[in-house]
Amino acid sequence: DVPAELSGTWRTQEARYKNKFLKFEESYVTVSVGEDQVPKVELILHIESRREGPGTTYIIDARDQSGNHDRITVMYDSQNGGELRMQNPRQVLWKKDI
Numbered sequence: 001d002v003p004a005e006l007s008g009t010w011r012t013q014e015a016r017y018k019n020k021f022l023k024f025e026e027s028y029v030t031v032s033v034g035e036d037q038v039p040k041v042e043l044i045l046h047i048e049s050r051r052e053g054p055g056t057t058y059i060i061d062a063r064d065q066s067g068n069h070d071r072i073t074v075m076y077d078s079q080n081g082g083e084l085r086m087q088n089p090r091q092v093l094w095k096k097d098i
Contacts, residue, residue, distance in 0.1 A: 001026055002044065005076055006058065010084050010094040022074075022084070022094060029062055029072065033086070040064055054079065 002024045010022040021039075023030040032039035042062035050057045055077035062070050073087035084094040 002029075002047070003049070003058070005056075005078065005082060006074070006084070009097040011097060012092050012094045014092045017092065022086075029060060031070075031072070042070055045069075 006024040008024065010024075011017075011020070017033060020032045021030075022033065023039075027044050028041055029044055030039050030041050034040075042064045044060055044062050046061040048059040050059075052075070055075055057073065057075050060072040060074070062072065064070065075085045075087070077083045077085075080095075082096050084096070086092065086094070
C-alpha cells in the first residue's frame with residue numbers, strides 16, 4: 001500500500017508541468033508529467049523506502065496496463081506541509097492538493 005504521506009494528488013507551480021500531476025492511491029499511481037496528453041495509471045508492485053536526512057526516498061516499481069514496467073523515485077520531506085521531488089527532474093517541487 002502507498003504510505004499515507006504520499007497518498008493524494010500532487011501538483012507543481014512549474015510552468016512546464018502546468019495541468020500535470022502525480023496521484024498516489026492504495027495500490028496505484030497515476031502519472032501525468034510526461035509529454036503524453038492522457039495520464040498513465042500504473043499498478044504498484046513494490047515500494048522501497050530509505051530515510052535520507054530529513055526526508056524519505058521512495059522507489060516505486062509499477063506496471064502499466066500494457067505490462068510495461070516503470071520505476072518512479074520520489075523524495076518526500078514533511079517540511080512546509082509536505083513536499084515531493086521526483087528523481088528527474090530533481091529541482092521541481094510538488095505540493096499535495098488540499
